[in-house]
Amino acid sequence: MKIPNSCRDISGLLLAREDRSLSFGERLAVRVHILTCRACQRFERQTLVLRGALRAWREHQDHDDPEPPR
Amino acid sequence: MMNTAPQTHIDMQELARRIDALRPTLLRLAQLQLRNQAWAEDAVSETVLAVLQGAQRFNGASQLKTWIVGILKHKVLDQLRQHMREPVAAGANDAGEEEDLDALLYRSDGHFRDMPEHWADPCSELQRDQFFAVLEACLEHLPNRQGRVFLMREWLEIDSRVICQELDIAPTNLWIQLHRARLRLRECLQANWFGAPPR
Numbered sequence: 590m591k592i593p594n595s596c597r598d599i600s601g602l603l604l605a606r607e608d609r610s611l612s613f614g615e616r617l618a619v620r621v622h623i624l625t626c627r628a629c630q631r632f633e634r635q636t637l638v639l640r641g642a643l644r645a646w647r648e649h650q651d652h653d654d655p656e657p658p659r
Numbered sequence: 660m661m662n663t664a665p666q667t668h669i670d671m672q673e674l675a676r677r678i679d680a681l682r683p684t685l686l687r688l689a690q691l692q693l694r695n696q697a698w699a700e701d702a703v704s705e706t707v708l709a710v711l712q713g714a715q716r717f718n719g720a721s722q723l724k725t726w727i728v729g730i731l732k733h734k735v736l737d738q739l740r741q742h743m744r745e746p747v748a749a750g751a752n753d754a755g756e757e758e759d760l761d762a763l764l765y766r767s768d769g770h771f772r773d774m775p776e777h778w779a780d781p782c783s784e785l786q787r788d789q790f791f792a793v794l795e796a797c798l799e800h801l802p803n804r805q806g807r808v809f810l811m812r813e814w815l816e817i818d819s820r821v822i823c824q825e826l827d828i829a830p831t832n833l834w835i836q837l838h839r840a841r842l843r844l845r846e847c848l849q850a851n852w853f854g855a856p857p858r
Contacts, residue, residue, distance in 0.1 A: 595770065598769065601838065
């Protein structure tokens, strides 16, 4: 199996992580690559910001109760 | 205990007023997930009916909106089950479009074309509503198939394996759709929020 090591591979795994659990090998590949790659560090941060933003949006839709309506 | 538990009496007139006020929100959410006006209207009608029929079961412990949106999510999922299980021919231009997306982001050697930018938390109190408007516009712009599975993950919060079962699709197919949706959403937010001129 090809070891994922390009930014394309690693950022793909960072996205996949939102929807499935990564294998041990995948997690290791991500950790090792990210140690030295500033671009993927930024990309990872973006995925975390987006994760938080989507959670906030979901909670806003589900719970916020603007009452009384204008 | 059961007999002496305080009964929550819901004023049906008040309930009808609250439902009316919520209806645009319900329709917007259903439409975002279902991407079909008729299905969305059906889901909302069924939700309203279920709310009125079940009003006595509402225990007042949760917010009314939380309760109603919870019911809407079930009704929306019913619609997805009814309509989405038929095989969808892979769009002929689907693959080509995605190659473009890929080429926009990465060089042929697999490096990023442009350094990903620093994203600041968009959910500060001051900007939150504006950000949510942009986010929803970006979600709306996802291609229908991608948008549906993406919102099943992120709004309905369904586990990926269960989505595959519900829609009768292979996991690899789902991963691809979700991957594309996430890349597109990222591009859209970069262009229209994080990289946009200060508001």
